[in-house]
Amino acid sequence: MNEEIKKIEEDEINLIDLFLVLAKRKSLIIGITLTVAIITAIISLIIPPIYKAETKFLPPQQSSLTASQLLSQTVEQMTGIAPEMLGVKSISDLYAEILKSNTILDGIIDKFDLMKVYDVSYRVDARKKLLSNIEVSVDKKSGIIKLSVYDKDPKRAADMANAFVEELKNLTKNLGITEASKRRIYFEERLKEVKEELAKAEEDMKRFQEKTGTVSVEEQAKAVIGSIANLRAQIAAKEAEIKAMKTYATPNNPELKRAEEALKTLRAELSRLEAKGGSNPNPLIPTQRFPEVSKEYLRKMRDLKFYEDLYGFLLKAYEAAKLDEAKDAPVIAVIDKATPPERKAKPKRTIMVLVATISAFFFSIFIAFFKEYIEKINQDPEQKQKIETIKNYLNFSFNFKKINFKRKIFNKS
Incomplete structure (x- = not known):
């Protein structure tokens, strides 16, 4: 019974010590948290707004073996990987992969002069940038494909999303030589x-x-x-x-x-x-x-x-x-045509500031406890002596490397 009481008292003392450290270092915690919050808010205001345009379409629902084989061969030729290895299980998945092919991407890059827009010198960099600015998802139940395009210009984002669908239509039409x-x-x-x-x-x-x-x-x-x-x-x-x-x-x-x-x-x-x-x-x-x-x-x-x-x-x-x-002939049915978005998709300033503030708060608490720990070590002669010994060892190692380096230069000369 006495041991349990002692344990509770020790826990209470530990919690009090923790709160004492936080109270002692409150200026540091508040300062770091506010500074990071203000800097994040300023950065979020400087970052240009990004708009997201979406289009939805339904790929050809053909049950014929010829269509499936044709699309499977197309994906394998463009990616060099069998569709099964990419997790492609349906016609919609196949069309989603074709949307990311170099043929489609190059058509969009040339049509909108994206190498100049993205300020890149090589086409491969423009492809990577364009791929990072699109999202393709497939509804497993309906097979509907949703394509999202991000861009600084809302009209260009909508035009690019619609152009993706047109490029896909042209490509499948050219490939459909039955x-x-x-x-x-x-x-x-x-x-x-x-x-x-x-x-x-x-x-x-x-x-x-x-x-x-x-x-x-x-x-x-x-x-x-x-x-x-x-x-x-x-x-x-x-x-x-x-x-x-x-x-x-x-x-x-x-x-x-x-x-x-x-x-x-x-x-x-x-x-x-x-x-x-x-x-x-x-x-x-x-x-x-x-x-x-x-x-x-x-x-x-x-x-x-x-x-x-x-x-x-x-x-x-x-x-x-x-x-x-x-x-x-493959028929792609456009369900929702992309229109210029009215609201920006990124950056989400509130979330940015909130996440940065919370992260800075916990980081500042860590810094506070770390500084308190260093301060206690400096007050303890035994711990201080150990730190000095470590410094000497490190200093000796550093000097030893310098001596060896000088010897090598001397021998070469």
């Missing part, structure tokens, strides 16, 4: 060529009619002309389809094999019809049945009909490829 895109590009080129040939055939027919007048041909000849021209157009369209398929399909692809079989059938049918015209592979009907003028007319009519049918086939294939491409 099978439908390849077919569309191929048919588009073929359409231009066939259109030029069709215009030439129409011009040849017009010149021929103006020169000789209209020539009547038998209905049978017209039917044969139409059949052969139609078959040739189908063959040309099928060849174009096969070439387009070979840009993305393997030789063992079932659809490619079916298309090649269909092409063989069409060629066989064309050979059967042309064989009726004699030994010449080009005549449509026996040439002995028509005078020379009729033969010329039939040749031009055949060419015109061929290019008309071929153009129609290619146009249908082109439109179908465009529809498929539109289905595969």
Whole structure:
């Protein structure tokens, strides 16, 4: 019982001693705390205000394997790290990583001349500065991506946030070269060529009619002309389809094999019809049945009909490829467009001053106790003697190093 009472009395004495030290050093504590608070307040007023502009958008919600593979390959090419290693688990995470890619950052740097704004000489420094001024977060439930951009100019902050989304749209559009895109590009080129040939055939027919007048041909000849021209157009369209398929399909692809079989059938049918015209592979009907003028007319009519049918086939294939491409195209839906913020985001002056004041207060308490400890040591002869001994040891070590250094210089000389 007596021991417990003694312990309580010692604790009370210790607490009283602590308060005595604080009361004794109150000027030091108050001085340090107020000084730091005032300096922090002045600094917070000098620091230029920083504004934050935010935009929210929803990435393409495609369930197709092609879109996921395409974006995964894109992130791996830009960062050199597999998306799984970066913690990328969804389409939204992939788009969030693409926003931080050098391609996107360079587009923003060039558009807003940020190397001059950030006062840097190297592009890599501008990228680091820009990355430090953006925040990208993904809502795990909805998949919505929020992009925040910090800048001294509120309008530039909003423009940069919106420009990030536009750069992302352009990049994903350029990367989205799917099978439908390849077919569309191929048919588009073929359409231009066939259109030029069709215009030439129409011009040849017009010149021929103006020169000789209209020539009547038998209905049978017209039917044969139409059949052969139609078959040739189908063959040309099928060849174009096969070439387009070979840009993305393997030789063992079932659809490619079916298309090649269909092409063989069409060629066989064309050979059967042309064989009726004699030994010449080009005549449509026996040439002995028509005078020379009729033969010329039939040749031009055949060419015109061929290019008309071929153009129609290619146009249908082109439109179908465009529809498929539109289905595969990534669509980024902007939910909230960034607008110039009215209030600054940084610095938060109240928090700055409050944190600095509290930190300075506890630091000043530490200094007060430290000074009190030094003062007590100086008053204790035994402790003072120990400090002097330590100083002597340190002084001896320092002098010993000086002597060795002088000896080395002397030996060299």
